[in-house]
Amino acid sequence: MKVVAFNGSPRKEGNTYEAIKVVAEQLENENIEVEIVHVGNKKIQGCTACNSCFKIRNERCIIDDEVNEWIQKMKEADGIIFGSPVHFSDIGATMKSFLDRAIYVGSANNGLYRHKVGAGVVAVRRAGGMQAFSQLNNYIAYSEMIMPTSNYWNIVFGLKPGEAVKDDEGIQTMRVLGKNMAWLMKLVELGDGKIEKPEPERKAFTNLVK
Numbered sequence: 001m002k003v004v005a006f007n008g009s010p011r012k013e014g015n016t017y018e019a020i021k022v023v024a025e026q027l028e029n030e031n032i033e034v035e036i037v038h039v040g041n042k043k044i045q046g047c048t049a050c051n052s053c054f055k056i057r058n059e060r061c062i063i064d065d066e067v068n069e070w071i072q073k074m075k076e077a078d079g080i081i082f083g084s085p086v087h088f089s090d091i092g093a094t095m096k097s098f099l100d101r102a103i104y105v106g107s108a109n110n111g112l113y114r115h116k117v118g119a120g121v122v123a124v125r126r127a128g129g130m131q132a133f134s135q136l137n138n139y140i141a142y143s144e145m146i147m148p149t150s151n152y153w154n155i156v157f158g159l160k161p162g163e164a165v166k167d168d169e170g171i172q173t174m175r176v177l178g179k180n181m182a183w184l185m186k187l188v189e190l191g192d193g194k195i196e197k198p199e200p201e202r203k204a205f206t207n208l209v210k
Helices: 015-029 052-056 066-076 093-108 129-142 168-191
Strands: 002-007 033-038 079-087 117-124 155-157
Touching (some): 002 015, 002 066, 015 033, 015 079, 015 117, 015 168, 052 093, 079 129, 093 129, 117 129, 117 168, 129 155
Parallel strands (some): 002 079, 079 117, 117 155
16 A cells, blocks of 8 residues: 655655654554655646636646646555645645645546545644644545544644654654554555445536526
């Protein structure tokens, strides 16, 4: 089994990376391969609302950049981790541009990430961590992924790179998350082919204008 983790911090080995690394170590202890992709230092354009992904349905965004490669990594993985720093009580802008497009493409193509195990982790200096964590969870829930839990919300605290490792409770939270994620992935694997999965439904779009 394999997990792909996306580091949405501009810093390659900042506190977001430290959080992902703790989760990854627990997964690797269970013989699950982990690849960490650095997203936060890339120039990623936001979604243009062209809806080409729904018109063409070729598992690609019409904007031809790294996002299309990352979409395929997510499709092929058994588990996915989204990691982000907190910028103004929100996830990083580059991470949001990536997720807006990648998750929308997944929805346009019959749910590319359905029933994969997905988790979000957040690194914050002081406040805004819960809002950013909730935002990552919204992408996971929209994609029909299965979300593992921990013994607290998946947030570590720190300012300078590496400070998060001093947050004993935050690091424990990531460690427990990694163990629970590995366990859940194994349950999904054991059930594959034995328990019938619900068929995907084509997305219905409505609004409140009559």
